[in-house]
Amino acid sequence: MTKLQIAIDRVPLAEAVALAETFNGVADIVEMGTSLVKDYGNLAIKELRQVLTQSELLVDIKTMDEGAYEFNQGYRYGGDILTVMGAASLDTIAACYKVSQAQHKQMMIDLLEVSDEKISQLKQFKDAIFCLHHSVDRKDKWDAADSVLKFNADFPGITSLAIAGGLDLAQTRKLAEKQLVDIVIVGSHITKAENPLISATRFKEAVS
Template identity: 50%
Template sequence: MKLQVAIDRVDLETAKRLVQQLDGVVDIIELGTSLIKDYGFLQLKKAFAGTWHSELLYDGKTIDEGVYEFEKGFDAGADILTVMAASSVDTLTKVYDVTQQRNKQIFIDLMEVNEEKIQTIQHFEHAIYGLHHSKDSESTFDAADSVAHFQATFPTIKHISVAGGIDLTTAQKLADQGIVDSVIVGSKIVKDENPLQAAQKFMEVIR
């Protein structure tokens, strides 16, 4: 199981410092939607140019104009880009094709879609399907239960990821469960007094 760390709602200098600390320590570094909307792909491309040891995911949350956004995101250095499952099937098909052509990865964010919609978009063989509890949602979320239910419902989907309030205990539980390819952790690492140490602790429990 891989560890993806999400950097969000911080300024560019803080993001750069966090990347310096975490690059090569965690498997995937996510530069969140807030960084893209605050600074834009062109500025992020300059700020984060160079050799990466971790994979780089830009959480662009594409929902339309898919080819344009995916071309821009990959040009900006992304190894993995995100698209909302709530997009039209046409958008999803187009960004999946761009991703395959460029030999990169695509993450389909399942936030706020129902099982009926997922039925229509479960055929993207190499895509990562991300269970995602909205940050704004007032309801609770059990990551391991959600993952087990999802796998039982969509047994043909091979690559699953999960995000939403993941702490060390939940990460350990998900690692033991052995279903998901990756787990996404945000504040539990980046808001820690020592993000590097916090990341190392997560890496220990999931391996």
Template identity: 50%
Template sequence: MKLQIAIDRVSLEQAELLTRKLAPHADIIEAGTSLIKDYGFQALERLKAAAGAAKLLGDAKTIDEGAYEFRQGYKHKADLLTVMGASSVETLQTCYAVAEASRTEMMIDLLECTPEKVAQIIHFPNAIYCLHTSVDQGASANPNQEVLAFKKAFPTVQRIAIAGGINLQTLAGMAEADPEIVIVGSAIVKKEDPVSAAKQFRKVMQETCKYSM
């Protein structure tokens, strides 16, 4: 289980500082959608330089012009980029082709995707499928059950991430589901001591992984 820390709705300078502080405690640092909208893909280069050994994900939420946006994102040093599962199958195919050619990774954001749509887009073996409860909707009620239900419905999908209101309590309950990536934002970044919060999440995650073995 990997920890992805999402940094969003702050200045680029704050994002860079947070990245330097949090990267040692994360597997992936996420440059959130609002950060990219405020500062563009070029901001990824500064965050990548600050990320050290952690990978950098650009939450572009691409929904059209997939090849162009993915080439630009990878050009500016992203290791992973997101595309919306609600976009056309052709857009997803284009993004996946660019990711594979670049030897990088694609995350498919399944926000508001119906089971029927998911069934159309599960043929990307190296893609990460992200179960996502939106900020406007609030926290996921039971992320463990959400991941288990998805695995049962789509058993061929090997790589799963989950995002949306994950806290220490819900993380501790995810031993059975054991997704590849857990994405945490405000529960770390908005704390008075983000580094201490990240360490707490890492500790719970290590314990959870032990229980899931």
């Protein structure tokens, strides 16, 4: 079954906590977005952790350096899944991976603007979640399903795949129906909806 991850970004902390509480038990994973990490720091992880009793918490720290320290801190404050950039050095990613394995937690590798050659090197991190990520700043349109099909053909050894980047309900349903990914990551199509809970429920039904 495809999991639904809801990303909370670019809102005041109090609103983020309220949204997390709303999505608790609806989303499989609630994401504390990078903007929240930058605005409020690791201490804010605790506040989201307290209201997430039925959903996992991903903290999108986008580690590029000091991998062991950042991952130890992220898990210490309550993250279940932490992110490292695929563009980071292999040594940094290996340090993050070592911490995640030691703490029996999960690591997500963000493949934003990462070359195929580098992805081939990243396959060694077998228990990691790999995230195909289409930047919000990019102006070109993309087909999420086609991107995943190509990725799976190019990298058949990667067994845990997530996808992010402006996904709407139709794209989410298509990805889930074809069982193309393990995790669909949705942000503003849920959090900026007139009724975020109703929207989250519709996306959850689409992946179930």
